[in-house]
Amino acid sequence: MVATQETIDKVKEVSSTYKYGFVTDLEAEKAPLGLSEDIVKFISHKKKEPKWLLEWRLKAYKKWLSMEAPNWAMVDFPKINFQDIYYYSAPKTKPKLNSLDEVDPELLRTYEKLGIPIKEQEVLAGVAVDYVFDSVSVATTFREKLAKEGIIFCPISEAVQSHPELVKKYIGSVIPISDNYYAALNSAVFTDGSFVYIPKGVKCPMELSTYFRINEQNSGQFERTLIIAEDNTYVSYLEGCTAPQRDENQLHAAVVELVAMNNAEIKYSTVQNWYPGDKDGKGGIYNFVTKRGNCLGKKSKISWTQVETGSAITWKYPSCVLKGDDSVGEFYSVAVANNAQQADTGTKMIHIGKNTKSTIISKGISAGKAQNTYRGQVQIQKNAKGSRNFTQCDSLLIGDKCGAHTVPYINQFTPHARVEHEATTSKISEDQLFYCLQRGLDTEQATSLIVNGFCKEVMKELPMEFAVEAQKLIGISLEGSVG
Amino acid sequence: MSLLEIKNAKLKLDDKDILKGLSLSVNSGEVHAIMGPNGSGKSTLSYMLAGRDGYDLESGEVFLEGQSLSDMEADERARSGLFLAFQYPVELPGVGGMSFLREAVNTRRKFLGEEELDHLAFVKEARKVASKMFVKDEMLKRAVNVGFSGGEKKRFEILQMAMLKPKVSILDETDSGLDVDALKIVSDGVNAQRNDENAIVVITHYQRLLDYIVPDFVHILSDGNIIKSGGPELALEVEKNGYAGLINAA
Ligand SMILES: Nc1ncnc2c1ncn2[C@@H]1O[C@H](COP(=O)(O)OP(=O)(O)O)[C@@H](O)[C@H]1O
Ligand SMILES: [Mg+2]
Numbered sequence: 001m002v003a004t005q006e007t008i009d010k011v012k013e014v015s016s017t018y019k020y021g022f023v024t025d026l027e028a029e030k031a032p033l034g035l036s037e038d039i040v041k042f043i044s045h046k047k048k049e050p051k052w053l054l055e056w057r058l059k060a061y062k063k064w065l066s067m068e069a070p071n072w073a074m075v076d077f078p079k080i081n082f083q084d085i086y087y088y089s090a091p092k093t094k095p096k097l098n099s100l101d102e103v104d105p106e107l108l109r110t111y112e113k114l115g116i117p118i119k120e121q122e123v124l125a126g127v128a129v130d131y132v133f134d135s136v137s138v139a140t141t142f143r144e145k146l147a148k149e150g151i152i153f154c155p156i157s158e159a160v161q162s163h164p165e166l167v168k169k170y171i172g173s174v175i176p177i178s179d180n181y182y183a184a185l186n187s188a189v190f191t192d193g194s195f196v197y198i199p200k201g202v203k204c205p206m207e208l209s210t211y212f213r214i215n216e217q218n219s220g221q222f223e224r225t226l227i228i229a230e231d232n233t234y235v236s237y238l239e240g241c242t243a244p245q246r247d248e249n250q251l252h253a254a255v256v257e258l259v260a261m262n263n264a265e266i267k268y269s270t271v272q273n274w275y276p277g278d279k280d281g282k283g284g285i286y287n288f289v290t291k292r293g294n295c296l297g298k299k300s301k302i303s304w305t306q307v308e309t310g311s312a313i314t315w316k317y318p319s320c321v322l323k324g325d326d327s328v329g330e331f332y333s334v335a336v337a338n339n340a341q342q343a344d345t346g347t348k349m350i351h352i353g354k355n356t357k358s359t360i361i362s363k364g365i366s367a368g369k370a371q372n373t374y375r376g377q378v379q380i381q382k383n384a385k386g387s388r389n390f391t392q393c394d395s396l397l398i399g400d401k402c403g404a405h406t407v408p409y410i411n412q413f414t415p416h417a418r419v420e421h422e423a424t425t426s427k428i429s430e431d432q433l434f435y436c437l438q439r440g441l442d443t444e445q446a447t448s449l450i451v452n453g454f455c456k457e458v459m460k461e462l463p464m465e466f467a468v469e470a471q472k473l474i475g476i477s478l479e480g481s482v483g
Numbered sequence: 484m485s486l487l488e489i490k491n492a493k494l495k496l497d498d499k500d501i502l503k504g505l506s507l508s509v510n511s512g513e514v515h516a517i518m519g520p521n522g523s524g525k526s527t528l529s530y531m532l533a534g535r536d537g538y539d540l541e542s543g544e545v546f547l548e549g550q551s552l553s554d555m556e557a558d559e560r561a562r563s564g565l566f567l568a569f570q571y572p573v574e575l576p577g578v579g580g581m582s583f584l585r586e587a588v589n590t591r592r593k594f595l596g597e598e599e600l601d602h603l604a605f606v607k608e609a610r611k612v613a614s615k616m617f618v619k620d621e622m623l624k625r626a627v628n629v630g631f632s633g634g635e636k637k638r639f640e641i642l643q644m645a646m647l648k649p650k651v652s653i654l655d656e657t658d659s660g661l662d663v664d665a666l667k668i669v670s671d672g673v674n675a676q677r678n679d680e681n682a683i684v685v686i687t688h689y690q691r692l693l694d695y696i697v698p699d700f701v702h703i704l705s706d707g708n709i710i711k712s713g714g715p716e717l718a719l720e721v722e723k724n725g726y727a728g729l730i731n732a733a
Contacts, residue, residue, distance in 0.1 A: 430536065435573035438533050439587040439643065440561040440594070449586060453577025453626065 031088035037061060040188050043088045047157050050164055060177035060187030067181045073344040074373040074405060075313050077286065080251060087189045087222070145205065152197040153208055156224055159195035166197055170228055174257035174294045174321070182253040182315075183290040190224035190255065198233040198264070207463055209238040223254040229264035231297065236267040238466060252311075253288045262297030262324065269462055271470050273310035273477070279339045279368075284312025291318035292348075295327035295356075303330040304347065305461040307470040309477040312341060317375065319348035322356035322384075329358040332458040334470075336477050337370035337402070346376035346407075351384035351417070360391040363455050365474070366402035367481035373405040378412075378419055385416040395425040396454050398447070398481050426454075448475035485549070486511050486682045487532075487651045492543035494531055501527045503707035504543070509651065512679040516693055516718060517686045519704030520726045525686045526570055528704070529655045533567045534560045548650060562594040564650030568640040568657050575627040580639065583627050584609055588646050609646065616642045616672045633660030634669075641672040652676075653684045658692035670695030690722040705730045 031042045040061045044054040069080070146153050152163060160167050177187040198204055229235055239256075252274070258266050268291075277284025287310075293302035304318040314337075320329025331347035349358035358378065366372040378389045395404030406423050428450050436446030452459065452471050459467045487509040494502040501524050509515050519525050530538040532545060534557035545552045547565055555563070575583065589599040600608065613623060616638050628636055637657050644652050654673065658666055673696050677683065685696055693701070693715065701717040702709045703726070711717065711729060721729060 429573075431573045432575060434533075434535050434557060435569065435575070437557040438561050438567050438569075439583075439647070440558055440590045441586060442558050442590075445586060445590065449578050449583065450575060453575055453579075456577040 031086060033086055034083040035061075035085070035087055035189065039087050043189055043191065046088060047160070049160055052168060053160060056172065056177070057188050060184050061189075063178050064181065064184035064188055067178075067184055069181050073315050073375070074371060074407075075315060075342040075344050077313055077342075080286070082185075085221075085251060088191060142206070146208075149202050149205065150199040151202060151204060152195065154195055156193045156195040156226060157191075159197075159226075163195075163197070166228065167195065167226065170226055170257065170259055171224075172257075174259060174292050175255055175290050180290060182288040183255050186222045186224060186253050186255040186290070190222045193224040193226075193254070193256075194237075195225070196227040196235065196237065198227075198229045198235050200230040201232045202230075203233065204235040207236045207238055221252045223252075225254070225256040226259075227257070227266060227268070228259045229261060229266050229300075231262040231264060233261075233264045234267075235265075236463065237269070238463065239268065239270040250283075251286050251288070254290070256289070256291040256318075258291075258293035258302055260293065260295050260297060260300035260302050260324075260327075263299045264297060265301040265303070266293060267303045268293070268305070268318075269466060270304075270306040270308075271462075271466060271473065272306065272308045272314070273473055275312075276310050276339065276341050276477070277312040284341070285310065286313045287311040287316065288313075289316045291316065293318075293320050293329070295320060295322045295324050295329060295353075297327070298324045298353075299326045299328075300324050301328040301330070303328075303332070303461070305332040305458065306334070306345075307455075307458070307462070307474070308333070308335040308343060308345060309470075309473050311343075314341075314343040314345055316345045317347055319350070320358065321350045321352065322358065322387075323352045324356075325353040326355045326357075327353055328356070330461075331358075331360045331362070332461045333362045334365070334455045334458045334474070335363070335372055335374075336365045336474055337367070337372040338477055338481055339368040339370060341368075341370045343371070344373040344375055346374045348377040349379070349389055351378075351380045351387040351389070354384060355386040356384055357387065358389045360389070360393075361457050362391075362393045363458055364393070364395045364404050365398070365451055365454065365478070366395065366404050367398035367478055369401045371403045371405070373407060375407045375409075377409040379410075380412040380414060380417040380419065382413045385414055387414075387417040389417075389419045391419075391421045393421075393423040394454065395423075396451065397425065397427045398451075398478065444475065444479060447478055447481070451475070451478060484511050485509070486547070487684070488546040488549075489532075490544050490546075492528075492531065492545065493541045494527065494538065495541055496527065496537075501707050502531065502540075505704075505708055506543075507702065507709065509682045509684060511682055512677075513700065514677060514683045514685065514696065514698045516696075516698035516701045517684060517704050517709075518688070518690070518701060518718060518721055518726075521688065523704045524707045525688075525704060526655055529567055529570075529653045529686060532560075532653060533557055533565060562591055566644050566647055566649035566652040568637075568644060568652065568654040570655040570657075570659065572628045572631075572636040572640055574629045576629055578627050580623040580625060580627050581606065581609060584623070584643060584646055587643065591647055612645045613642055615675065616645070617668050618642050634662070634665035637661060637665070637669050638672070641669055645672065645676055648676075649681065651682050651684070653686065655686045656688060657685070658687055658689060666692065666695060690718045693718045703729055 031039050040057050044057055175183050177184050196208060227237060258268060260266050274285040274287060295302055302320050308314050318331060322329050329349050335343045335345050337343045346362065347360055360376055362374045364372040364374055374393045376391060380387050393406045397404055404425055408421055410419055412419055432450055433446055436449060451474055462470060485508055489505060489507040492502050492505045517525060534555060547563060552560055585605045592599055618638055622635060657669060661669060685698060698715055701713055701715060703711040
């Protein structure tokens with residue numbers, strides 16, 4: 001309540017001074033605490049957005065007010081006070097540390113295990129660095145190369161200015177503002193994210209990674225990404241950084257929209273390893289993401305690959321809407337939950353066009369007291385004749401206090417389609433552990449080997465370098481869970 | 484020099500006495516055979532030596548190269564040079580044979596203070612050893628023991644032994660489930676590793692294996708104890724009179 005009052009006061013204060021009903025003081029680092037129509041205006045104004053976008057945000061905000069937070073997921077957490085969150089803060093407001101000595105030793109230990117060079121460790125941990133970080137120059141050459149192909153890869157806030165017609169046409173076209181509670185919230189207050197446009201006939205010559213986008217740091221809790229692949233294109237996009245980043249924000253509600261035209265292929269890979277909280281789940285990130293791809297064109301293909309090891313709570317269902325005939329949707333997922341982590345994740349495959357195909361491979365690993373749920377929907381609509389889905393959900397339990405749950409929904413509205421679902425649950429057996437130990441491996445090496453073996457089908461979908469680090473991360477996040 | 488020394492080992496499983504004061508001394512360069520009927524405690528002995536959870540000694544002690552094993556976990560014992568070829572090798576779904584071998588070999592090398600092998604050097608070495616064991620490349624790409632035939636499993640065990648170069652190897656019924664051709668391949672693999680620096684303990688139910696791996700000493704295990712020891716001729720006695728004759732005589 002105190003928070004709400006602070007917001008009201010601050011907004012009142014600035015509203016009386018400026019004609020938009022508020023601030024043009026661009027030096028302001030933060031919007032006042034809390035969420036209101038004025039805060040939405042504040043964000044839009046800060047970003048010098050066109051009127052249509054402000055209106056779009058306001059519509060989303062009104063919609064959000066009329067919605068209820070979803071409660072169907074198998075996750076349990078205290079009610080979020082949305083008035084106790086800052087919705088806008090200018091870049092680089094992370095408290096600066098003077099040296100690595102001030103960084104959480106646990107974090108440093110993880111960096112070391114991942115083999116991250118000292119310089120990068122400093123940047124990731126938010127230590128003030130006075131030299132130019134290598135990736136800045138890398139990013140520049142990177143951009144030039146892409147521009148030559150006509151590819152647009154920039155922050156979405158920049159795209160709003162430089163390519164408003166594209167943003168206007170596609171934003172919210174895959175995930176409408178009314179889609180769900182968190183998507184509506186994101187639409188109202190998103191701060192930044194990536195924009196990718198692949199023009200007709202272009203195969204993107206390199207993996208696009210947020211890592212190379214300099215101002216990516218601090219794009220905030222409400223990230224918004226939009227990727228458009230025109231006819232006959234290919235693009236592979238890597239989201240996230242394999243090293244855990246320090247982050248004080250508790251709630252993350254991102255939106256990712258993908259659009260694939262005729263014969264276009266989008267491969268979207270994520271490694272998510274935000275802070276999971278302590279052993280009791282205290283202080284971890286709540287990750288409530290909406291990700292969806294529209295296979296609009298014939299023979300288009302969208303493939304989601306995710307390795308989720310972090311966050312206290314993960315609520316995430318990357319989905320494919322298969323509109324174009326012969327289009328293909330894929331979902332490959334590894335979700336690890338240890339200690340008090342809760343993961344409720346899966347996918348939706350909506351078959352609309354003829355002969356559409358989808359594959360779902362989900363590997364859930366639970367340890368400690370963690371709960372891990374696969375929730376998936378496969379819908380075959382009336383006209384989707386000749387369509388096929390194959391789903392495989394495997395769960396691996398480590399210890400006997402954790403849980404794995406599989407919740408598949410299948411709606412089939414034509415008999416001319418085939419849907420297959422397979423599910424298994426297994427444990428790391430004492431026999432397996434002893435066999436590995438007898439070969440000289442310690443318990444952690446053994447667990448890591450067995451777990452990575454379990455995830456193999458998904459890991460091989462990740463780009464090589466990413467896969468190697470993702471493997472190490474899984475090992476790290478399961479440390480101490482066996483023996 | 485004594486590589487393995489078992490002194491008066493007593494062990495209970497589920498409150499039942501399984502090993503009842505067993506002693507055995509194995510010197511470098513020697514091959515010992517332990518023969519016994521089903522249920523005599525052969526696998527229990529091998530698990531006890533390897534340090535499996537739940538197989539702690541009630542009393543007695545075991546020494547590897549003079550070092551007591553009482554405070555060493557299974558993985559430490561293995562890194563120190565104790566190898567067990569399993570009677571029933573365990574499946575590791577998704578874990579590629581080559582990666583498994585490499586992890587094991589490099590862990591042991593690290594322990595010995597040797598340089599770890601890089602991917603290429605390792606693959607070269609593994610292929611060389613594998614071809615001697617008639618293990619095809621294709622088998623090393625498969626997941627460890629998954630879908631292997633009985634013979635393939637045993638060959639893969641001996642391949643691991645050859646790669647790890649242990650001081651003391653315990654082979655638990657390595658002959659079970661093998662036809663004559665496979666038995667010959669596996670035995671050749673074992674014989675190739677006999678030298679003055681190491682020792683091998685062959686555990687078997689049948690004398691047949693000892694035609695191929697000729698032991699220096701044979702011990703008869705019955706009801707948790709060694710009731711008779713001798714040279715290779717003792718194995719032939721078992722073949723002729725069965726265990727019953729020997730046990731009754733003891
Ligand atoms: N986990 C166990 N709990 C209780 N008794 C066991 C256990 N494992 C084996 N035994 C018993 O110990 C004895 C020796 O078994 P084992 O060592 O497997 O014999 P062998 O390998 O010589 O056939 C048998 O009587 C068997 O039933
Ligand atoms: Mg046995």
